[in-house]
Amino acid sequence: MSAAYIPRPARCELSQRFYFEAAHTLERSIDAEGSRRIHGHTYHAEVTLQGNPDPVSGMLVDLAYLRREIERLRDRLDHRFLDEVAGLGPATLENLCAFIRADLEPIFPQLCAVSVERQASGDRCTLSW
Secondary structure, eight states: OOOOOOOOOOOEEEEEEEEEEEEEOOOOSSSHHHHHSOEEEEEEEEEEEEEOOOTTTOOSSOHHHHHHHHHHHHHHHTTEEGGGSTTTOSOOHHHHHHHHHHHHTTTOTTEEEEEEEETTTTEEEEEEO
16 A cells, blocks of 8 residues: 655745846955956846745746846946945955845845856855855
């Protein structure tokens, strides 16, 4: 006799990607010369929300709402000198992840991870909680 299948409770992860172009300087102890000069990158970011979809809409979050808030955030970073962005601190990948989290988490409490990547140099940071 086989046992009846009982599905385990499941949670969804919903992600949205975006990019921004920005310049910055950075104080470093190695490869310092180029980092201290103003230079720019194309940053690719991804935010991930986790939770249970609404039983009526079937959605964790309406993607149009998420995209609208990302566009608002993107406007704060895109084609900016990151050294001048209030609340960011040194423009490291780690600080960019924390900045994005601080901006979006009050609006989307389901936010569980933020990644920022510079594809050209192969660098990526993921902040998860």
